[in-house]
Each structure stands twice: as structure tokens, then as C-alpha cells.
Amino acid sequence: MAKQKKAPRPKAETPKGFRDYFGSEVTERAEMLRKITGVYHAYGFDALESAAVETVEALGKFLPDVDRPNEGVFAWQDEDEKWLALRYDLTAPLARVYAQHRNDLPTPYRRYAMGPVWRNEKPGPGRFRQFYQCDADTVGTASPAADAEICAMLADCLETVGIPRGDYVIRVNNRKVLNGVLETMGVTDEAQSAAVLRTIDKFDKVGEEGVRQLLGKGRLDASGAYIDGVGLSEEQAEPVIAFLTSKGASTQQTLANLRSAVGASAMGAEGVDELEQFAALLEAQGYGSDRIVIDPSVVRGLGYYTGPVYEAELTFEITDEKGRPRQFGSVAGGGRYDDLVKRFTGQAVPATGVSIGVDRLLAALREKGRIGGEAQGPVVVTVMDKARMADYLAMVAELRQAGIRAEVYLGNPKNFGNQLKYADKRASPVAIIQGSDEMERDVVQIKDLVLGAQIAESATLEEWKERPSQFEVPRAELVGRVREIIEGQAR
């Protein structure tokens, strides 16, 4: 018999591309999501929570010519050979849920959902394979009022979580207008139309002149490679350029420019009408162009969506990793997609919705100093005499009953310095000390750890004497005095 090898110890690490979240990273996100879903709820949206696991068939990611579902999702085979996968977004499960339960759900169906999604992609700095989304969608209505409502709600969400008015703008565009532009250009060939769409998607990067070149003969990119163009004449390309640059000083001006860009196209005119109606509906609710603006240069997602497309951008500047100022950028996006459940039922059902990039929005709030003030740890009651644990536990119980976060030190109490180091690591505001001497005199020592740290850093001897960071109070005054200190620290 071969000698049995001892199994090596497992490595204590997350799988590649996954991470752990600690303390305030968890609670701040939970609080932000609570506020956002509060707004969604106020708008009449209902919560939906589907499972993390769907059949690959329902997700629609299965390629018939490979054994294994394609890249992008985490998938595995069930015991009965069915392929299951982790959801990669919250829209695919919504499509499945709506198709499955449509007879029991109200029409239109307004639903919100939040939770992690998973992508089997190459992780990178700040790019994880599990991240949160927080979506709201309205299913079953083609009304532009549904799109307008989503945009108004998005503005409310941003303000509710702490992005002040003026620090964000929601830009809106409409795919139908672009379709009208393509019609006017005489681009009817599907391949050519797709090439034009791809070019438009590059507008953010290459600008007006770059798009001109790419629609025509082509251009040299930054790396020196020559990118072939779509091959349109300058004249033919003109409506696209007019479309992309049609943003005017006012909504009226923008709409007029768009009308001219779509020429005689009926589809294009319908798109411009929708945008006009959309702007009027928002104006009626008090959402002016300081918050929600028609901006034909918003092209992200135009290839995917079928009507209005919207994107929320934060407009304040931050300093990037190289020290250069730049705009914070996009934190949410969405639009209208009109065949949500067709795959399942054969019937097209119109839908419109938004997805908030939870982690980017959290990063923005931290950047603005709206969250992430150092999280306050618990009051730590130190242990001077292990046999008197019951007394210490009674103290923390009293503190908690008064609404003060508190705990007793549960490590080895022998080294008192370790207890204070522990309190420091926990960001405790206050430590409580009661030895046998204090016990006999029915008093406790209260140590103000925040003040103590300040004094250690900068105080002169005189100041130190004047404002001692540790003092004695009668046991009966414990809760009141601790509260005073914590309230004082918060100021």
C-alpha cells in the first residue's frame, strides 16, 4: 500500500476576482440601498427577489454548438444534466419572472430588485466578478411617461443618497431619432447600419472629426494602426454628425436641431416627438434641464435599446490616480427595450428601466465626504478582575439599553495594555475601567479615547492637565457621562 500523504493545508483566500467587505463597507452600502429602494417604493415599484441561480436556458446564454455555456457566466451542470448559472444581471431574471408569472402580476408591472450579480470575466483592478446592482423597471407599457418617471425617480434617488442638485445630470437620447437619421442617410443594409452604430459608439473617444473619418475612408488610431472606415461619402455622413452635435443651448433648440437631422424620416420624427413629450412631462413635475437634459451625444447603449436611453453622470471633478482632474462620470444608465419576454412567449412586451451602479455611486459618496466618516466602534468595558465578569456585563447591558453600542473585553485580560490596544483597533470612543479599588468606592474610570488620542498628538502639558482624558465618576452616572462624551465627540 502506498504511504498515505497528509493532505496539504487549504489556502485561506478568496477565489480570483472575489473579495470580502468589512464593517462600514457593508453597512454603508446597505444604507444606500435602503434609501434608493425607499424612493423606488414611493414611486409605486414593488420589490422582487429572484434566486441567484437560473437555468442557462432562461438566461439565454447557451450556445448550441458548444458543450459548455459560453464565457461570461459561471455555469455548471445539475445532476439531471441541466445547465444552471449565476445571474449576470437583474434584467434577464426579470424577463423570466415576468414570462412565468405574467397572469398574476399587475400590468404595467413596476418592480425593483437589488443584489449581487456575477460575471465570469477577467478580473482587474477595481473589477470584481461579483458586484451589486440596483434596478427599477416598468414592464408592459410603451408610454413615454414610463421613461420620464424612471428619469425623475433616478434624480430623486441621487439626491436622496446625498448627491446634491447641480452635481449630477441625467442625459437622455432616443434610438428612434438615430434610426431616423440612418433612414435619411439611405443606410438600409443591416451590416452597414451596424457599422455606423459601432462608429457612433466611438464618439466619446474619437470626437467629431474621428467619427467623420471612420464613417468615410478610415483613420489612423493612436497606436498607429489604420482603422478602415464605413465608406460613406461626406454628404451621406453629414446627418450622423448633425445628430451627434445637435445639443443646443435650450431643449427647444436641441429638438429643432434634431428635427433637421432626421430630415423626412417618419421614424425620426416619432423619436423627436417622444423626446419632446418626455421633456414636457418632466418639466410638469419640476424636473428641468438643470437635472434632466436631452443630449444626443449620449450614445452608450444606443445599439442595445430601442427607444429612450438615459445615463446619470456626476459632474463634479475628482483627481484621478495620476493626479489629473477629471469628471467623476456615469453612475447609472438605462433605457427602453421592447422585447423583454419575446424569447419565452413569442409576444413582444415593452419595458423600460434603469440600473444603478451601486459601487460607483458609493465611491462617489465617499469622494464627496457624504459617507465614510470613521465608523464609531463600541464602548469597551475593560476587565480588571476576571471573577467580576458579571459586573462588567451588567455595565454593557445598561449602556446598550440606553442605545449606546457597547461590549466587554473578552480576550485574555491579563495585559491591560492589550485591552486598550484592542479598544483602539475597534475605534472605540470610550473605555471603562473598574478595578477592585473603584469597585469598593462604587465608582468607574471613564477614558475618553478620542480626546486621549488628540492630546497624545498635540497637547501641551498645561492643556493636558486642564482637560484630562480620563476621570472618575460614580457608578450610577456611568451611562449619562458616557453619553455626554460620545455626543461631544460627534460635534
Next chain:
Amino acid sequence: MAKQKKAPRPKAETPKGFRDYFGSEVTERAEMLRKITGVYHAYGFDALESAAVETVEALGKFLPDVDRPNEGVFAWQDEDEKWLALRYDLTAPLARVYAQHRNDLPTPYRRYAMGPVWRNEKPGPGRFRQFYQCDADTVGTASPAADAEICAMLADCLETVGIPRGDYVIRVNNRKVLNGVLETMGVTDEAQSAAVLRTIDKFDKVGEEGVRQLLGKGRLDASGAYIDGVGLSEEQAEPVIAFLTSKGASTQQTLANLRSAVGASAMGAEGVDELEQFAALLEAQGYGSDRIVIDPSVVRGLGYYTGPVYEAELTFEITDEKGRPRQFGSVAGGGRYDDLVKRFTGQAVPATGVSIGVDRLLAALREKGRIGGEAQGPVVVTVMDKARMADYLAMVAELRQAGIRAEVYLGNPKNFGNQLKYADKRASPVAIIQGSDEMERDVVQIKDLVLGAQIAESATLEEWKERPSQFEVPRAELVGRVREIIEGQAR
């Protein structure tokens, strides 16, 4: 070339054993979890959120002699051949996190975690393959005060979510006492010791006499099959029986009975001392035996845990599916497990913790009528004239600004009856109606849908006339009058 087959439509269904949660099912759970984590936080516990995905190696479920991880978890191979899996509980990830980050974490480390876990098990009625857990654990201390704290915290959690004192009891037992009993019995053989443990686990089902038989020669079970016994003499089995039935009228009596059951065993005496200390610590904080009680008949988990074991039971009666009254039973459990991270580091680290069965506790709250009063839908502003959508949107915006959940009807407005049916499906408290006539006179119709339903069900013509469920108010009074109605309905 073979004729291309059209792909069949995918089925709109969850994978077997998974389900969707709608509306209040989601929000009630979120609210309960928020309350529980609020208590955990007050006790000084910090949030931890690990990813749903772990390496199978870290979870410790990989069997070296099979290609595929064993049953029980959902697992798959990563592109670099590593096996990944969905977590099956929150304790295994805690072990990995603590081993990975132990140098940065405080010691002791109090952490809470909540979220879904996944089990690749055969689903059954009420048994799903994804469900929630909400855990709190203290890592890095062997102090009985840590166990006492968890039990006090569990009592606070139950009361905070709405289980009144008297409707629950937390029963505590201690594995060391049992070990002492085994020592006294002279059971040292590991196989025999395991057989005794398995028998004890059947105490709930077979009772004292059954355990006697199973420890001795064996017994006929209900199906008529003969179950072989452990083969102990009656005298030898006596200490186990004494242990299982040692609960007395008071904590003191129970402790005395246990001392007699463990005889001369030092390990047993240590266990009884721990229980005594444990009870004293809780008593000092005001948690008497009306809430937390030493009960040696609690045997669930005694095989798994190494010290104290605790279980929260709801003591009120419910009616089961066959109409018989029965106790609601267990909603949380936990205990001390003293080699949490040994697999990773080789070093034993003591830990103790509790896991709340979120779905069972939710079911209990619904049973008690503490939650699940019909969730109130939004006020629905109906659409009498599609061209005046902006006016209707302005109404809902006003209602929301006053904190009233509200939405405009976004379906096809042609059939007014459908709009009221929709409001009904949404459980709307109030519908608002403004046609061109009302518009001209600057009034709105307010329809009290709750009162309307009551009248439709039971009112006489006189009552109906006296309390009309629909009335007209000036447009300016819309918000105030809607608020009055909703507040009236809530009473």
C-alpha cells in the same frame, strides 16, 4: 446541408428548488434582518460580507478520491481547473476570512453576516436550495462570557423583531457535561462513544424508555424493524439517562442533578462549572430562567459542538397542516466550536456563534400577526385624458413629496374599468380621478377603495349614502384629503 431547426422557446421557470419572492415577502425579510443586525451592532459585532463563491478547497468539501466535489454544494471548475462552489453556510466563509485576515482583525473578533446560502440537496415542500441565514460569531476567546453574550443577544433579537417575552425560551446545554457522563460510564472506545451520541440525538423522538432500550439491547421501531442497541448494561447506561432527565425546577436543582450525573469526571465537573458561570453571567444582566434556561435535554448539535450548545424555541402553539396543535419549535441555534481555523493555520482558535433561521422566524412573525398585514399599495392616479399626462404626473409628484406612495396609471387608459381593476390588484388605498369636467372646475374625485370594498361587501343602502366612498374635493386639497383617508384606514 441539414435543415436548420428553429430553437425551441426556453421555459420560463426557476431551476428546481429555487423560487421568487415578491413585494412584502422581500421587504418584510429585509426589515427583520435590519432589526436583527441592529441588535448585533449594538453588541459590538461588525458586519462582514464575503462573496457567494468560495474555492471548494476553502469550504472543505472536496473529496480527494472523486473528480467532482461531493453532493451538498453547487460546484464547478474555473478556467484554470480550480473547483469553485457556492457557500453552503456562513461559518465556513468566516473560517476562511479569519484565517486570511487574522493579523488585521481585532481579537476577539465579533462579526455578523447575513445573506443567502445554497445547498445542492433534494428540494421538498418548504425546503429550498437557496435560503437566508443571519449569523453572529465571536472568534478568538474561550470565555463563557462570550457564550452568555450570544444568548442574551439572541433573546434581544427575538424581542426586537416582535416575539414577546414568554413566547420564546433559549435552552442551553454543554457538550463537556456529556463528555463527563461518557467518562463516568467508562465509555472510552471512539466507536462506542459515537454510538452513544447517535442514540442521544434520538431522545427527542424516542423518549427516555427508547433511549434506555437503544443504549442496551435495542428496540423495535415504529415500522416494525429491530434496531440494534449499543450493548451497554442497564447500570452503565444510567448516567446518560440521568443526564438527559436532569432538568429540575430551578437552575440550582438542574446543576445539582448534573453534578451527580457526571460523577467523578473532571471534564464533567468543568462543564457543570461552565453552565453555572454561564447562568450567573446572564442573571447579572437580567436574563433569568424565564428566557434562558439550562436544559440537558437539548441534544441537537451536541455531536458537532465542543462546549455550550444553545437553541431558541418559540413556545406558542400553532395549528399544523393536519389541524393539530403543536409548538412552533426552533428558530435559531448555535454553540461553541473550538477549531474554527485549524484546517488553514494548524492553530486551534476557539469560537462561538449563533445562526438565526430567517425564514422560520419570518413564518413565526406572520403566524403571530406581527407582520404581513396586507401591504399597502400606492395611490393610483387614473388617466382620463392621455394628453393630460403631465397633470397626472404632477399630482403623483405632489403626493410623493408629502411622503405618500403614489403612481399614475401607465397602461392603456381607454377602459376605465381596467384602471380600477389595476388599482385593486395593487391593493391601492385610494384612486384619484380627474376628467375634463373636473379639470375645468379645478377639482378631483377621490375614491376610497378600502371603504368602497367594505361597502360592496356589507353595507346597506342607507349606510352607503351616509358614507360615500367617492367624493369631490378642490384640487388644492388633494394631498391633505388623501392623507386623511390613508390615516383613517390605518386605524
